[in-house]
Amino acid sequence: MGTTDEGGGEAVRPWYADGLRFECTQCGNCCSGPPGAVWFTAEEAGAMARELKIATAEFLERYTRRVGARRSLKELKIDGRYDCVFLDRTTRPGKAICGIYRARPSQCRTWPWWPEVVESPETWEETKRRTPCPGMGSGRVHPLVEITIGLTGS
Secondary structure (H helix, E strand, O other): OOOEOOOOOEOOOOOOOOOEEEOOOOOOHHHOOOOOOOEOOHHHHHHHHHHHOOOHHHHHHHHEEEEOOEEEEOEEEEOOEEEEOOEEOOOOOOOOEEOOHHHOOHHHHOOOOOHHHHOOHHHHHHHHHHOOOOOEEEEEEEOHHHHHHHHHOO
């Protein structure tokens, strides 16, 4: 017996129902590129501040910027690209690591399981090409349940 959607019809299986391959290569490309925004909640701001051992107000002043009614992590323009302020390309030669990895915001934790990325096979491939993300399509298969958790930010 299949599951039903809210309208009582058969639920549509997402195109990635059999899972997707992904393995982070620590290239840093998902943390860099054209200007953008890294959104976070007040709780995440507190966690990032604690990770840095500073007050939340100091964290917000030093590492974030206002974008409309919200706040985003700052970016640093390096070699024509905009890196997240916490992207560290020097500590581990050949790797790009997050300076606040344990406290990184949900937006970062859930990459590449974003709705606009997994909308279709075409958007997956376009994101893989445009980012570029060498980890998309390689590594272990992440099952549907993991992808769904990422999509909901849980």
